[in-house]
Amino acid sequence: MSTQSRLLTALIEARDTISGERLAQMLGVSRAACWKQIGQLRANGLTISSNRKGYRLEAWTEALQIDKLQRFLSFNAPDFSVNPIVMETVDSTNLEVKRLAAKDAPEFTVVTAKEQTAGKGRMGRIWLSSDNGGLYTSILLRPSMIPQSVLPLSLLTALAVRDCLREFLPEKVGLKWPNDVLYNKQKVCGILCESLLEDAHVRQLTVGIGINVNQADFPDELQDKAVSIRQIVQHRIDPNYICSRLLYHFSAYYQRFITANYKFDTFLNDYRASCLTIGQAVSVNYPGAEQRAEAVNINRDGMLLLKTIEGNVVEVGAGEVQVRGLLGYA
Ligand code: BTN
Numbered sequence: 001m002s003t004q005s006r007l008l009t010a011l012i013e014a015r016d017t018i019s020g021e022r023l024a025q026m027l028g029v030s031r032a033a034c035w036k037q038i039g040q041l042r043a044n045g046l047t048i049s050s051n052r053k054g055y056r057l058e059a060w061t062e063a064l065q066i067d068k069l070q071r072f073l074s075f076n077a078p079d080f081s082v083n084p085i086v087m088e089t090v091d092s093t094n095l096e097v098k099r100l101a102a103k104d105a106p107e108f109t110v111v112t113a114k115e116q117t118a119g120k121g122r123m124g125r126i127w128l129s130s131d132n133g134g135l136y137t138s139i140l141l142r143p144s145m146i147p148q149s150v151l152p153l154s155l156l157t158a159l160a161v162r163d164c165l166r167e168f169l170p171e172k173v174g175l176k177w178p179n180d181v182l183y184n185k186q187k188v189c190g191i192l193c194e195s196l197l198e199d200a201h202v203r204q205l206t207v208g209i210g211i212n213v214n215q216a217d218f219p220d221e222l223q224d225k226a227v228s229i230r231q232i233v234q235h236r237i238d239p240n241y242i243c244s245r246l247l248y249h250f251s252a253y254y255q256r257f258i259t260a261n262y263k264f265d266t267f268l269n270d271y272r273a274s275c276l277t278i279g280q281a282v283s284v285n286y287p288g289a290e291q292r293a294e295a296v297n298i299n300r301d302g303m304l305l306l307k308t309i310e311g312n313v314v315e316v317g318a319g320e321v322q323v324r325g326l327l328g329y330a
Pocket of ligand 1: 091092093094095116119120121122123125127135136137138180189190191192208209210211
């Protein structure tokens with residue numbers, strides 16, 4: 001965990017003014033270094049008041065609020081003109097983004113909701129989305145790319161979530177191909193990218209991200225598979241702040257992806273280094289069939305390379321198969 005993440009945790013947990021000396025002691029750094037990190041958190045949009053007794057984190061809330069989100073975004077995603085929309089409830093933020101896109105909403109329209117009544121997961125699954133602390137966010141993109149770039153973009157989204165979560169979580173965050181983000185083999189985030197094609201080009205893309213932020217627990221069937229940030233760090237996170245940090249990281253990766261001409265090559269090593277699926281025995285579900293194989297690598301198009309029992313190496317894309325680790329969820 002970085003010094004900055006530990007500082008943030010210390011400020012949240014203090015719930016009141018905490019002296020610079022105590023903070024520096026807790027972090028094992030000098031007071032000057034601590035002060036520098038406070039400056040960085042302020043630059044991210046956090047209000048940290050100071051007086052002669054020390055520092056205090058102000059206005060840390062648990063509810064999504066458009067004015068707070070907008071304020072944080074003005075600090076965290078200044079390079080993109082993000083158009084944020086906060087909803088109490090919606091069927092699915094992905095569906096809402098698509099409805100807005102049909103009415104010519106601009107790129108980087110971002111819909112986030114406290115609750116989804118028909119949250120969608122990958123492979124036609126349901127994403128449980130009651131108003132219990134999950135963050136449900138969808139981003140509208142209008143890239144000029146070919147359909148083959150959709151998979152890489154969804155992998156980049158997982159990298160952006162990984163970087164965002166690293167600001168809050170104490171240990172390593174890993175990825176389950178294609179784009180589940182895991183902590184200790186339990187899922188913290190799922191991603192659903194849906195594209196609209198026209199003339200063999202992607203006309204619009206909806207990037208839906210569900211992060212388990214403040215849930216106190218999960219239904220029995222998910223207990224072993226899902227985990228929230230709150231369960232890990234034992235305190236709540238302001239959903240407005242984490243949403244702004246998510247968009248900060250996402251916009252940085254998206255900008256780099258555009259500059260790389262929608263090619264995945266430059267991100268491949270970084271993705272591989274965080275991918276927990278590589279080296280795993282997996283079960284691959286094709287429509288109507290199941291096969292066991294070993295996940296051996298990711299290729300430059302973001303596809304998973306599998307070694308079958310017969311020894312052949314085959315490549316699979318995210319839409320074609322469901323890959324499940326034989327040893328645990330990863
Ligand atoms: C998965 O892991 O199956 C993908 C889950 C994606 C869930 C998010 S929540 C925000 C957005 N709206 C939806 O209906 N789904 C995505």
